[in-house]
Amino acid sequence: MKLVTRLFASIGLLVAAAVAGSIIAADVLLRRHLEREVAAELEREARLVASFTPADSARWPEFAAFAGTRLGRRVTLIDPDGHVRGDTEFDRPSLARLENHRNRPEVRAALDSARGVGMNERLSASTNERQMYVAIRDGPPGLAVVRVSTTLALVDAQVHTVQRAVAIAGLAMLLAAWVVAWLLARELARPLLRVAEAARDIAAGRPADFPDVRVPELAHQVDALRTMHHELERRFEDLKREREESRTLLEALSDGVLAADKRGALISTNAAARRLLGYGDTEALPPLGELFHDRAHRALMREVLTGAVVEARELDLGDRTVVVSARPLADGGTLLVLSDVTDLRRLETIRRDFVANVSHELKTPLTAIAGYAETLAAEASDQQATGFAQTIVENAGRMQRLVDDLLDLSRIESGGWQPEPRTVNVEAAAREAWGPFVERAAGRGVAFETATNSSSINSDPEALRQIFTNLYDNALRHTPRGGRIRVAAQRVGNDTVVRVSDTGTGISADHLPRIFERFYRVDPGRSRHEGGTGLGLAIVKHLVEAHGGRVEAESELGRGTAILLYFPVTQP
Numbered sequence: 001m002k003l004v005t006r007l008f009a010s011i012g013l014l015v016a017a018a019v020a021g022s023i024i025a026a027d028v029l030l031r032r033h034l035e036r037e038v039a040a041e042l043e044r045e046a047r048l049v050a051s052f053t054p055a056d057s058a059r060w061p062e063f064a065a066f067a068g069t070r071l072g073r074r075v076t077l078i079d080p081d082g083h084v085r086g087d088t089e090f091d092r093p094s095l096a097r098l099e100n101h102r103n104r105p106e107v108r109a110a111l112d113s114a115r116g117v118g119m120n121e122r123l124s125a126s127t128n129e130r131q132m133y134v135a136i137r138d139g140p141p142g143l144a145v146v147r148v149s150t151t152l153a154l155v156d157a158q159v160h161t162v163q164r165a166v167a168i169a170g171l172a173m174l175l176a177a178w179v180v181a182w183l184l185a186r187e188l189a190r191p192l193l194r195v196a197e198a199a200r201d202i203a204a205g206r207p208a209d210f211p212d213v214r215v216p217e218l219a220h221q222v223d224a225l226r227t228m229h230h231e232l233e234r235r236f237e238d239l240k241r242e243r244e245e246s247r248t249l250l251e252a253l254s255d256g257v258l259a260a261d262k263r264g265a266l267i268s269t270n271a272a273a274r275r276l277l278g279y280g281d282t283e284a285l286p287p288l289g290e291l292f293h294d295r296a297h298r299a300l301m302r303e304v305l306t307g308a309v310v311e312a313r314e315l316d317l318g319d320r321t322v323v324v325s326a327r328p329l330a331d332g333g334t335l336l337v338l339s340d341v342t343d344l345r346r347l348e349t350i351r352r353d354f355v356a357n358v359s360h361e362l363k364t365p366l367t368a369i370a371g372y373a374e375t376l377a378a379e380a381s382d383q384q385a386t387g388f389a390q391t392i393v394e395n396a397g398r399m400q401r402l403v404d405d406l407l408d409l410s411r412i413e414s415g416g417w418q419p420e421p422r423t424v425n426v427e428a429a430a431r432e433a434w435g436p437f438v439e440r441a442a443g444r445g446v447a448f449e450t451a452t453n454s455s456s457i458n459s460d461p462e463a464l465r466q467i468f469t470n471l472y473d474n475a476l477r478h479t480p481r482g483g484r485i486r487v488a489a490q491r492v493g494n495d496t497v498v499r500v501s502d503t504g505t506g507i508s509a510d511h512l513p514r515i516f517e518r519f520y521r522v523d524p525g526r527s528r529h530e531g532g533t534g535l536g537l538a539i540v541k542h543l544v545e546a547h548g549g550r551v552e553a554e555s556e557l558g559r560g561t562a563i564l565l566y567f568p569v570t571q572p
Contacts, residue, residue, distance in 0.1 A: 011177035015177055016174070019169070019170030022170075023163050023166050027163065030159055031156075031159050035121075035132065035152065038150065038152070039119055042119075042148045043136065045071055046134055046136045046146045046147065050136060050138035050146040053077065053139050054140070057143070060077050060086035060143070061087075062086075063077075064087055065086070065087075065091075068089075071148070073088070074149045074150070075146070075147070076149070078107060078144055078145040078146075079142060079143060079144055081102065082101050083100060104135075105118065105120040106119055106133040106147065110137045111144065116138065121152065129151045130153070131149050132150060135147040191222075198225065199225065250270045251271055253272055255272060255338060256269075256270065256272040256273030256275070256277070256340075257269070257270050257336070257337055258337075259334070259335050260288050260336070262333050264301075266285045269285060272338075272340075273338055276320065277317070277338075278317075288304060292315075296315075300324065304326045304336065305334065307334070308326070311325055313325070319342070320342045321342045322338050322339065324336065369392065370392075370393060370396035373392035377389035377390045417546075418546070420460050421458040421459050423456050423458060424456060424459050424461050425452075426455045426498055427455075429459075429468065430487040431450065433464075433468035433469050434472060441476060444476065446479050446481070447484045449486050450487045451488040451489075452487065452489040453489065455490065456496075457496045457498070457567040458567065458569075459567060460547070463546070463547070468487075471500045471536075471563055472485065475502040478561070479503060479505075484502070484503050486500075487499070488501075491569070495566040495569060496566075497565065498567065500563045500565070501562035502561055502562075506556050507561055509557075512553055515537055516551065517538060518538040519535065544565050549565065549566045550566045551565055552566070
């Protein structure tokens, strides 16, 4: 029934709008046309009266009555002074009592216009009907204006007749619209209701029954809905299978994974996360903000809830060490990954202790070997024996440098060394560290220059000297004769960036990400031949990070390498 009402209302509004437009058009356009026709006819009749008006003015009253009677109009004859000299509706004695007509609108227009024609519409004082007056400036001598008038009641009647016909047609059309709406509703409502019921079944996940529809346009929609239903079922099955696969993969991960909504409530966890946090399989987990009791841990969770990206932040959970990473989700939630690195940290501790112990144990015998070899090289009379002893001295020295670097690296990594920063002038520190390399650089023809702009950094002076020493040693080994090593410094944001660059052989892009790893060599044969330990850049990285900074490398093969040291600017 609602469909019938809507269809009838729609069609009825269109019909009503058309009928109203037709009625208005009849009232405006038809009336205007008819009135123009009446005006033209009155003008012709007035000219006809003017042409037959007798020259004798004494006969004008009788002639006006005669002409008006024969034409069925009111004829008025007016002299130049505006006096009425003949009128169809007034006899000769009454003419003298008529008011002067010179100021009548149609008379004035006829006297003043170039065409000599004036027209006016107004209500008649005697009949209360609309009258049309047409006056022309014509006639025999002594006669100024001939005016002919008629009632517009006939025009109004014709217009009203047309309007009544349009209104009756509109009512008939409204009745036809109701019939059409009822027929359309009967043909469409039942199938549409069944289609709507099928759509509700699809939304609820129930089997849907689609109707057979005879209306072609609606049949196409039903076919499209049926196709969509089959496609949705297929996709739901695919999504269900993918969800089960994702859940299986998530449960198989050794890392703990937690997903929280934008309010911090946990919506998904895997078994590894529950195990790391100490919760059973069926226990409810609190929101992220209440997941930990330690103040530092809760501060980290508050940071995570703000949508911040957290990269590899270590937390101590009882006897376990966990690395936390977090990423915001598209809906405002958060994805948290907990990686248990307890065994890895234990192995790293064992490795550091082993390296430190072995290095300590190697220092004493290496010192003895180097001492005795130097004595043999100095006192041997045989040239071959001297060469052998010198080889022992060189390799013992190389092993001592390796042991020293291993000890330094172990001390830094284990936290046994902490920087004691103070304000250090980069220019002075760079040139002081260059001192031991002056002779070696001169022998290789390598120039040294600085451009530090009197920059200062907060650094441990001994650590900064060791950083420069390792970078100079690397640069000299890879810079050919005629090359240059340059130290520059500048303020960039909240950091002071110290740049140590050379014009050496450079490093290819595939090696560049790994040059700060311990024992990694871009050219192992050459580095070993020139005495490199493979630990220099690793020590540089750890020393700069101990100051809260970071290191980066830029290089282009054949054009040199630049190591960038970022030291944070801290207030004294």
